Amino acid sequence: MNTSDKRGPLPDTRRARLLEALQRDGVLRISDLTETLGAAAVTIRRDIAQLAAEGLVRRVHGGVTLPSADDPPPASEPQVTSLGMLVPSLDYYYPAVARGAEEAARELDMRIVLRGSSYETEDDRPQLARLVDQGVDALIVAPRMDVPTAGRTVDWLAGTGLPVVLLERTAATGPFHDALESVVTDHALGAAMAVRHLAGLGHRKIGVVLAVGSPTRPHVRRGWLEATTECGLDVTATVDAQIPNAASPSLTAALDEVLDRCLATGTTALLVHADPEAIALVQRCEERRLAVPGQLSVVAYDDEVAGLFSPALTAVRPPRRSIGRAAVRLVADRLTDPDRPAHRVVISPSLHLRASTAAPPT
Structure with missing residues (x-):
């Protein structure tokens, strides 16, 4: 034929x-x-x-x-493949992701064009459009998915004709809901690892405390819920709370409500997302003379600074550098083979045991 x-x-x-x-x-x-x-x-x-x-x-x-007579002459050096990268924060979580991406890009003779957005941004498209205007060959993006413009942003990304990889996000587009390529941490697994560690120490009431507004929050809660159920624990008689972020003036009152609930229910362990909120909770325990881990064991989720605190906090660590490296390699494979099926990569986090967890009080 x-x-x-x-x-x-x-x-x-x-x-x-x-x-x-x-x-x-x-x-x-x-x-x-x-x-x-x-x-x-x-x-x-x-x-x-x-x-x-x-x-x-x-x-x-x-x-x-077509070029005009006023255009500068073309560069004599070969063109380097450039990857536009947009992340919502350049001071928490994503710097390590970006470093991993930079490492992989250097190995592949590519370069990263990094831009920072914000968790307050309502529309990522202007920033993304500027990257496209600069002539990048692909996009690696962690867009806001909890805003009204999210669907339009995803459709816009799919319509650029460029390879696109989402970071710590998943999305589908088009009439058949085709998946965009993505690299994500298995946050539910990370939460489950924390619960199983605490259950293994003998805790029977393990609560969860999550920062409002975090895109990781629903995945962590799902993993906590599934793991506590698998361990035969009663999630209705413990703490399941959302609190404002660590910069909020209402945080102290919210932490007091959490600790009051722990005392009322006999909860002896908490999984807290993210590090700043976990540190604030332990500091509030100190102020209320609740011993950590003597009376309350705490596991932080993110491990950005949890190990630097005193007591050093047991923490779940997402594979941030690996996320960045995997995203670049997905892009490189897509550039080499534009017709290959969409790949969605899920990477496991790790649990780091420190001084903030111990057996429950007898």
């Missing part, structure tokens, strides 16, 4: 046709070229990058045009 009619034109032929179309129309969008040339958007972008390096075309927002 002759399958040549199912293949796109060869690279030289395709680039020649691209130049012919530019001579005719002046400016073309990526979406126009994918239809005209019968090639994937990522392939068209590679062609444009090659032609731009040769000085034959000039990139513009969303497309390409």
Whole structure:
């Protein structure tokens, strides 16, 4: 069977046709070229990058045009694949993710273009559009998924024609709900590891305390709920609380409610997300003369600074550097093979035992 009619034109032929179309129309969008040339958007972008390096075309927002006499000469050095990376914080959790991504990018002769967003951002698309305008070859993104614009952002990402990998997020797009590629921590497993450790020490009432607004919160709670149920523990007679973040002026009152509930129910252990909230809780225990771990064992979730506190906190540590490295490798594989199926990578966290957990009081 002759399958040549199912293949796109060869690279030289395709680039020649691209130049012919530019001579005719002046400016073309990526979406126009994918239809005209019968090639994937990522392939068209590679062609444009090659032609731009040769000085034959000039990139513009969303497309390409012919160069003018005033344009600078093309760089003599080979083009380096650049990966646009947008994360919601540059001072907590994601710096280690970014370092892992940088390491993997260097190994693959790529470079990371890092940008920071915010957990308060209502729409990530302006930042993402600026990365695309800079000519990045792929996007690695941890977008806000709890805002009204989330669906439009995901659809926009899928429509760029660039390889996209989500960090610590999952999403689907289009009429058939096709999954975007993603790399996530198995946060539910991490919570379950903490519960099993505490149950193994003899705790029968293990509560959970979660910072409001954290995208990790529902996964940690699910793992806590599943593991306590598997261990035969009664989750209705313990603490299941949400508290404001550590910077909130209402945190102390919320922590007092948690500790009062612990005393009322006989809860002897807590899993607390995240580190700042866990540290604040232990400090409040000290102020109320509740011994940790003598009267209350505490496991923190995130392990950014839990080990630096006194007492050093037992903590679940997400594999932050591995998350970044895996995202870059997903992108590299997608650039090499644009037609491969979508991959979703789940990486296990680890539990680090320290001084804040012990057997319950007898």
